[in-house]
Amino acid sequence: GAVVSQHPSWVICKSGTSVKIECRSLDFQATTMFWYRQFPKQSLMLMATSNEGSKATYEQGVEKDKFLINHASLTLSTLTVTSAHPEDSSFYICSARPRTGWNTEAFFGQGTRLTVV
Amino acid sequence: GESVGLHLPTLSVQEGDNSIINCAYSNSASDYFIWYKQESGKGPQFIIDIRSNMDKRQGQRVTVLLNKTVKHLSLQIAATQPGDSAVYFCAENRQGGKLIFGQGTELSVKP
Numbered sequence: 001g002a003v004v005s006q007h008p009s010w011v012i013c014k015s016g017t018s019v020k021i022e023c024r025s026l027d028f029q030a031t032t033m034f035w036y037r038q039f040p041k042q043s044l045m046l047m048a049t050s051n052e053g054s055k056a057t058y059e060q061g062v063e064k065d066k067f068l069i070n071h072a073s074l075t076l077s078t079l080t081v082t083s084a085h086p087e088d089s090s091f092y093i094c095s096a097r098p099r100t101g102w103n104t105e106a107f108f109g110q111g112t113r114l115t116v117v
Numbered sequence: 118g119e120s121v122g123l124h125l126p127t128l129s130v131q132e133g134d135n136s137i138i139n140c141a142y143s144n145s146a147s148d149y150f151i152w153y154k155q156e157s158g159k160g161p162q163f164i165i166d167i168r169s170n171m172d173k174r175q176g177q178r179v180t181v182l183l184n185k186t187v188k189h190l191s192l193q194i195a196a197t198q199p200g201d202s203a204v205y206f207c208a209e210n211r212q213g214g215k216l217i218f219g220q221g222t223e224l225s226v227k228p
Contacts, residue, residue: 006160032214041125043206044161044218057213093160097214105151106208106216108160 002028002098006109013084013116021079021112023050023094029074030096034106035067038091050077050094084116125204127223136194136226140207140219145188149210152181152192154203155221161206164192194224202226 003026013019023033031052036044048069049057056069066088068080077096081088091113095106130136142150148169153161167174167181167190174181180193190207204223208216 004160034215036218043125043221046215046217049213049215091158095160095216105163105166106214107163108153111158111160113158 002026002096002107004094004096004107004109006092006094006112008112009110010113011115013114015085015116016083018080018082019084019114021081021092021094021114023077023079023096023109025075025096025098025107028096028098030077030098031074033071033077033094033096035069035077035079036093036095038093038111040091044093047079050079081114084114086116089114089116125221125223127225129225129227130197132197132199132226132228134197136192136197136201136224138192138194138205138222138224140190140192140222142188142190142207142209142219144209144211144217145185147209147211150181150183150190151208151210151216152179152190153206153208153218154201155206156203164205197224197226199226199228 005024007022033050035047038044047062050069050071052071058064071077093111095108097106151166152164155161165176165181178195182191204221206221207219
């Protein structure tokens, strides 16, 4: 299957700093990628839709100024958690679909464990 | 539907038994559904999918059933193995290609 890669796999940062997470589609082009957040023992919550060459679309309740998304190319989307606080500690996961039709499986990155201390 | 804040229900089965994991979805317009398996500390892994014009689909050791009348999905795993232990999520396709995840079920297989 198609491969989606996230980097880093884990990161620890100090409160108040910003952290950037990268999501790459390695063997296909993705005009749209999706960012999720997952707290322990809970489901994946969709945060935003990342659109290549345009602004991201955020889900209700997700602060766009705190979670900056940039989709500069057809294979790369980045999520920057700005001024991180301990409550932002979570597992962040991206996904992408290799074809334009939506009735196809989505491939997920391996996730990034963010710990804010 | 969205399930943030709810903790995962668990299902414990004996190795070799069949497992049935259930999922309710909220949007009657959803036309495509996927089951994912997630192991600890990893991203979701595709298991099987089904389109809304079908009510059953079979894969290797897995079967998905879709009941659109009551908006219910189930995943059946035959001859469950210890390697099947993980959290299982159903996801429904929404407008714009968004996948919305269900609550999830933690499957524990006892040897």
